[in-house]
Amino acid sequence: MQISLAYGRGTLDVELPDDRTTVIEPTHAPGLADERGALFATLDAPVESPPLRQLAVAGKRVTIVHTDITRPMPNDRLIPWLLEYLEKAGVRREDITLLNALGTHRPNTREELEMMLTAEVVARYRCVNHEPHNDDACVAFGTTRTGVPALINRHLVEADVRIITGFIEPHFFAGFSGGPKGIMPGVAALKTVQSNHGVHNIGDRRATFGMTVGNPIWEDMRDIALRIGPSFLVNVTLNRERAITGIFAGDLIAAHRAGTEFVRASAMQKVPGLFDVVITTNSGYPLDMNLYQSGKGMRAAELIVRDGGLIIMAAECREGIPAGSPHDQLIRSVPNGEALLAKLAEPGFSFAEQWAGQIQALIQRRAEVQLHSSLDDDTVRAAHLIPCPHIAEAVRARLRPDTRIAVLPQGPLTIPYVARDGVHA
Template identity: 45%
Template sequence: METSVLYGKGSVAIEVPNDAVIVEPKHQPSVPDEKFEILRALRNPVGSPPLGESVKATDRVAIVISDITRPTPNHKLVPWLIEELPHVPRENFVIINGTGTHRDQTREEFVTMLGEEIVDRYRVINHHCHEEAELSHVGTSRFGCEVLLNKAYVEADFRIVTGFIEPHFFAGFSGGPKGIMPGIAGIDTIMTFHNARMIGDPLATWGNMEGNPVQEMSREVNRMCPPHFLLNVALNRDKEITQAFAGQWETAHKQGCEYVKTHAMIQCDRRFDVVVTSNSGYPLDQNLYQAVKGMSAAQKIVKEGGTIICAAECSDGLPSHGNYAKILEMRATPQEILDMIKDPSFRMFDQWQVQKQAVIQVWADVFVYSSLPEEDIRRAKFSATSNISDTLQRLRMKYGDGMSVAVMPQGPLTIPYVEET
């Protein structure tokens, strides 16, 4: 039968066995009026007064947004937030792009993300995790590091964090406190947050918030310099808003996670020989670094020794910034890379993504369908495929006529799981 998986700004059609199992979230329709839904949330928040009543005219207001690798509809959320604060002068706002360790966005990208009017009329800045002069010390984490956050955020009188809630492969769910930690944290703080012990903890996984050290550190850091107000949204396959959550950051985020979990977690009755996944399409599949999330979701239901095929356009390359590609070339095999990263003396940013990737590659073979040169895919220790349907046919030689196949069209927007004894 023919089906498709998200890829770039569209999808790619594939031919799969007739008995292939399609694994994707329960569809949630978009709200009839997105602006009405956002204003409802801002004016009836959980655990806090309405936004408009919370901010004084003299307040310096910081709004933290997700960077371009996330599908958060910043071009809607930010203007609607600002509309709720007409008494605050334009010059009192700063919009902080929560890049974490990712690259800066260009002006053109900011226009795409926020709209030209916001970019032209308001101060919009990229967060720089390596620039100490742009950071402020806010405390010491029980996880063993000093905590530094973006200075413009720390010095604001009223702090707002926005975001998009989806399943996350080691934080449980995205959104909420992750907008601050690691979104606008200093590099040393991020390195502790993403160290091998934290990432390797069995509780640091999809959909789990309790006892998850990554989520616990994110919450701890937020409490040191908390956002005064949170606005998060849930999206469907078409990147449309299905619900908004606003108010006190912990309470509102918990409410949002519970909502997403009810339709994103899908139980499967068995593991599969082959799992075909996407990385949710654009913007999450802009580079191979991010595509590890789709592979990680697929690993939840692929057999040990099985095969994952991941479709991710990777229009932004491996990427070229950061240490992702460099770390992958430091050892010959995924197991050797994993052993290197687990050595307490090893410390290099981006190691967390490579660690997750190596765990997947030790468990299963991974093919990548993308716009990348085949050489780049091999550098990352993956196999390349130019035709997913043909690759499935060849894999039948390996697994036999009874080869079991699952397809995850929306990739990491789904949390598949198998109850194993």
Template identity: 45%
Template sequence: MKTELTEIELPCGEGSLTARIPTRNIVCVLTRQDARGLADEREAITQSLRSPISSPPLRDLVKPSDKVVVLATDNTRPCPDDRILPPLLAELESTVPRENITIIVALGLHPPLDEAELSRKLGRDIVARYNVVNHDVNDTVYIGTTSRGTPVDINRRVIEADFRISTGFIEPHFFAGFSGGRKSIAPGVFSVRSAYHNHGYQMIEHPKTRTGILKGNPLHEDLVEQARMARLNFIVNVLLNKDRKITHVVAGHPFKAHEEGCQIEREIAGVKVPQRADITITTNSGAPLDLDLYQTCKGIDTAAQITRDGGIIIVASLCSAGIGPQAFLELHRSVASPKEVIRKIKQAEPIGVQWENQILARTQLKHDIYLVSSLDDRTVRDMLMTPVGTVEEGLERAFSVLGENAEIIVIPEGPLILPLLEE
């Protein structure tokens, strides 16, 4: 008897791949509520700047003499800075002359963007007309220590500015709760030293340092404290649908506007899940989020939340830019098991980009991970994963381990979902 198959499109790179999955094994497919894109994005952004959340209008907050920095996101984020910046800068320039405005790409510890990447991310016209610089982790100023002991080193230009604005995209985040808001300051423009404390072993291991949690999340609260110390003045954050259209704009008070945006995102991204899966199939939601394996840990972490202990995660992620930071590969490659990854971090921190290794290893203690990607097989195995050519090959292998009746949950856009387990 022929097995009935269900075809499901999975975002991968700039396109997608079609996974053919036995219908009888599928428990559910987790998808976001797909909100409609705004009819006029530019007008919506302009109005949000003129009627912001818990804040006077932007033009009333700045003076002609002010030096203003605008913090934009880098190319690992789908934030549409090329659509946010034109109305934002136009509103600013109604008061502040252009030569007083600097755009800083809030890279965190990511590599700098070259001219072509800046043009793709921010828009060619913006790059040509404004002073645009990449964050430099070696050009920071120590401004104090948080109540949790994090030394706060912030980009010198940010500290020397009179007014600080950040763009951002709000989505579930696997240890900060949600992205956006305060993250443009920390980790966006902080130092390696700040990262190692805020992303340290104990902070990452805290039970509330998880997706969708803000209240009681020590890492999030530490980021907020850093953003307050750096005097972040105003934010313009957006929510997106699956077509990368802006559905909501939250602008204004850097913390209250962000909280409002997170609440909207929680309602859109939250999906009830009736049970844990034996096999979870997911992605990192295509480009630019699946640029490398380092970023793909976000989608893997979402899948881990709804996969039973001993279950298998199959993830499709193009990883067109490779592994990500070399230190990410080196730490995993230096040991033979996820347990040893955890032990090495505890004993030797600070080390590399340990937070990503730690979260990945935490998943690997409970789940085998099968990866469909453009990475070579040896690299995938060095990351303690199993390389597979297709989702179907991954399923065949998983069924051979877990049995033909293994139950499957599919998350086509892994990092954009907030699973709400009902059991």
């Protein structure tokens, strides 16, 4: 059978044997017939909150948090509609700040902001990149669970009305994206994020897809996000065409909970057992724009691969690892994944973006990982992965009479689970 994998801005076709291949994808949800109308209706009837037009009125300072260039969020549609709604509610343009939730990612250029938000929005409104490396741009709200200052961007903290936009999908260690994640780590200081994403939290078995309550990472995010005061959530769900399938607005936690249950119903897919070979993706551009992000797709595959099996990751990585990034520096500083895990276990050791290397190394304790990408072989090997120039050939090399193959064409947008394991909430 021929299977199309999400890859870069397009697809990658792979021929696999019909008799032993299982394709696992989210249940398709159609896009809303009138996205703009549905948004306005939801903002007027939110979950456990007054309508947004009663909160955002003339004279109020409003900060809108939005996702950065690494996320497939339809900001180019949602943000102009949200600004239109606020204008009708009487909010002045000069009282609105658009805050780009970089987390620990690089700043986005003006050209990228125009691509995300539209050139008109960037020209007319104050658009600001979060500064994760600048503690002075943040305000402290107690500490994280490990005692590190919980620092949140000042633009958001000092607003009268805080609007947190984003989308909800399965997340490989926070349970689901969206909700409080738009604040922490979205607009938190680097040291705060490093604490939350620390070695012990990442290694906790509850820090995984589909789990929020009991997940130490998500609960720390929630607790910190709530300390700054009320925030109004505007989260959406998307299908593979980036059409909006649901809108969840209102109270930061209650609206997010409604959205995660909507996503859970389509994303969680039960399988009868483990597989010898699992082929996965990072759901294409922009999530597969670099190797740093690609642990998400690997983690989805790891959920259903047998011990000693093979994971083949298809991720374009058009921006490299990226070269010179903290993730690149860390993985190149050690000879293999086990050495990286040993370094992370050293008392007091902390390094930006260490969680990406940790997750990859933990996955490689269970399975071999090969990478099909645009990266050269030396770069792939430097990342402690095996180059995979031809996916079908790599699969054929593993075929035995009883070999079972699984394919996750949309990667981490699917949460596969073995039937006997049940479902975590």
